Amino acid sequence: KQEVTQIPAALSVPEGENLVLNCSFTDSAIYNLQWFRQDPGKGLTSLLLIQSSQREQTSGRLNASLDKSSGRSTLYIAASQPGDSATYLCAVRGNNRLAFGKGNQVVVIP
Amino acid sequence: GAGVSQSPRYKVAKRGQDVALRCDPISGHVSLFWYQQALGQGPEFLTYFQNEAQLDKSGLPSDRFFAERPEGSVSTLKIQRTQQEDSAVYLCASNVGLAGGRFYNEQFFGPGTRLTVL
Numbered sequence: 001k002q003e004v005t006q007i008p009a010a011l012s013v014p015e016g017e018n019l020v021l022n023c024s025f026t027d028s029a030i031y032n033l034q035w036f037r038q039d040p041g042k043g044l045t046s047l048l049l050i051q052s053s054q055r056e057q058t059s060g061r062l063n064a065s066l067d068k069s070s071g072r073s074t075l076y077i078a079a080s081q082p083g084d085s086a087t088y089l090c091a092v093r094g095n096n097r098l099a100f101g102k103g104n105q106v107v108v109i110p
Numbered sequence: 111g112a113g114v115s116q117s118p119r120y121k122v123a124k125r126g127q128d129v130a131l132r133c134d135p136i137s138g139h140v141s142l143f144w145y146q147q148a149l150g151q152g153p154e155f156l157t158y159f160q161n162e163a164q165l166d167k168s169g170l171p172s173d174r175f176f177a178e179r180p181e182g183s184v185s186t187l188k189i190q191r192t193q194q195e196d197s198a199v200y201l202c203a204s205n206v207g208l209a210g211g212r213f214y215n216e217q218f219f220g221p222g223t224r225l226t227v228l
Contacts, residue, residue: 004152034216043114043201044153044219089152096166097143098203098217100152 006101019077021104023090036089080108114220131187133202140207147199
């Protein structure tokens with residue numbers, strides 16, 4: 001069974017600092033990896049999708065890397081803003097499902 | 111176009127009641143997924159449809175849980191004789207899906223239904 005771990009579980013950073021969120025997974029046989037954002041009481045918003053053949057994806061201030069062989073992904077958020085406060089979830093795609101981590105709960109302090 | 115929608119957004123049930131949760135996927139999306147998210151946890155897979163066919167229901171926690179998608183669009187997740195441990199947010203997702211069983215597209219999620227069983 002695929003196990004996905006996200007470290008740290010929670011972090012607070014002052015506004016303007018860069019955020020680094022880590023995700024690790026146990027089974028490297030994945031189709032893709034997706035990073036999501038979840039605000040309290042809301043559904044999941046897709047941020048970035050990295051195919052298994054890719055090494056990274058970028059969208060604005062967000063950059064995600066994937067090292068499939070070592071089972072790791074990192075999400076970088078540059079110049080964090082208070083609006084970035086949310087829970088960030090990493091999910092890896094196996095055959096018919098996404099396997100999620102528990103999330104990184106982020107607070108950006110103005 | 112519209113995203114994935116779910117109804118109701120909130121449901122309170124007394125223990126032992128049956129509930130039905132509805133998901134409207136993005137129009138034209140072949141694949142539909144149900145996930146259960148307990149408080150403070152990541153979502154856990156429940157079941158998967160490709161069009162009207164339920165191809166994987168291995169994540170359903172008990173035979174009290176039943177899902178259907180009879181016409182390959184709207185899906186309903188039904189929970190019979192609800193228990194307190196069923197309290198969670200139920201998330202629905204869809205993606206385009208590709209022929210041959212290889213899926214490279216991102217999944218789009220609805221807002222979820224928060225079920226509270228008293």
